[in-house]
Amino acid sequence: MLWEALGLGLGYNATLVTLGAAMLGFAAGATGVFLYLARRALVSDAIGHATLPGVVLGFMVMVALGGEGRFLPGLMLGAAVSAGLGLWVISWITTHTRLSEDAAIGTVLSVFYGIGVVLLTLVQVMQAGKQAGLETFLLGATAGMLRAEALIIAGGGALVLALVFALRRPMTIAAFDPVYAAGQGIGLRAVDLAMMGLALGITVIGLKVVGAVLIVALLIIPPVAARLWTERVDRVVLLAGLFGGVAGYLGAAVSATAPDLPTGPLIVLSGFALFVLSLLLAPARGVLAAALRHRRFQRRVHLRQGLLALAGDQPIYEPLTLRLMRRAGLVRGDGVATARGHAQAARARLDERRWQMLRSLPEFEAAAARHDGLSPLDEVLTPDQIAALDRRLGPDGVA
């Protein structure tokens, strides 16, 4: 069953829903990068929670008008209106009072959510049975989703993604250096408004799939995971999109295997698994890579210090240094240097002198920036450059 679901073998509707969730995840990941880089990610949590009163009110209005209460576009419209109102309240509190934004976010998030839950309970009491399924907007559910609904979600995701692509440059410049951005005529308020609008769009589109409570995870986890892999913003966006897409796909597929599995938590857990893998394995900023790098660096430092001590006829006290040097065949078991040890020690000393000279000369600035006290200079400079350095050093390698 699980493999069939992952292979899109559970029928046309389930396939459509899974692909829709993947599209939503891709758009959410890409959008979230800009929220994360501008340090506005938590606002999206408030947006998510603030949709709830709108969903329930939208339902009530549609029922009162004699329509189908669960008509998705109507619920989405209600969600957008109440989330928009929540955003406006946050912005009003931050600009018109001395309260900081986190206080405003906390207030709006809890009050709107509280109102939503009260309204939801009211609906359940007043119209028992008929509202069935409205509470799925809390945590998301894809079971029994209509084809049209899946298409709305996929289409909405694609639209948000296109807007993110169009606005990527001003959003990047404003997040990196807001003062410069303003000097370039980029309206910071407009950029922020656009960013919040995109987050609101993702939230509203994702309500049915991920739910009001967890949508923030789809906006934050993929960017944070992607950031671990690369130092380039365009790649962070692409990777975050991919991670979000995979999380949406996996979560929706798994939730299709059993009737009562909530989709939102499964999507969030899939995203979290990708985050943990990234945290461990990413070569640039991952924990494992960092630990390995640190260990290798430490060993090289010890070896180098041992060689320099040898060159200066100083005793070596550090047990680790001695052990490493013995293993490399640089000293004998009794601590006396081998011929190879002496040769390498002399080389290390020359390298050290060259580095010192190099770092005092402005024309070698680019090379000096690569100074780690360890790299042999012939890996950094061309033979010509080393010859030029040596001319300054004088015949005996002495400045």
Place this chain on the structure above:
Amino acid sequence: MALDLVRDAGDRIDDSPLAIRGLTVSYGEKPAVFSVDVSFPAGQMTAIIGPNGAGKSTLLKAALGILRPLSGRVTAFGRPLAEMRARIAYVPQRASVDWEFPARVIDVVMMGLYRDLGLLGRVRPDHRARAMESLERVGMEGFATRQIGQLSGGQQQRVFLARALAQAADLYLLDEPFAGVDAATERAIVGVLKSLKAEGKTVVAVHHDLMTAPDYFDRALLLNTSVIAEGPVAEVMTEANLRTAYGGRLGPATAATAG
């Protein structure tokens, strides 16, 4: 006696690259810049000098429309600021930046091409070439693929200058370009600014070092909330003017050298 209120039919003040009239900027109800009138002449290097809190950076930010002034008008090249943005390059203080940002040096320099590229313009090879040339001018071409946070303060400052150069503007506004940089960077930046002047560009920089101002700049604007003096650097930096601006904060050695 006729009071001439309307100077001109339109927004035109004069043709200078940056002309400011009656500019007042206030934080709360305390003016940081009060009623400043100044025109920076084309092809000249002007230093904005004055004590801490004199409103030097504020003046620059208001001139660029980053801060909204309480009153006053700004024109660039005789036109409204908004029309001339592409011809104005700005180097802000380094403090405003998120150094953990996922961007390499070359990516930061490419940001200077935003006014050319717009939202959807494709990055062409000649754009990249322009960005690399700008890096070469500040001696940072060897750093193009480094993450921006890995650089020293002086190197970061040169990258910011390269970002401004990539814009190929006619007016360069710099906010404390020499603050907290090493001697090599200071020489590199001065060299670039002088070469800009040689190309006929206009340079205006907030500058805090009275000792070097006469060497680096042609003109000076001495500011302490309002304008104390403006003109050729030697005429502005007289002992009397500096005492007016700095009061007791001016050390005797500086006053003697500058005077």
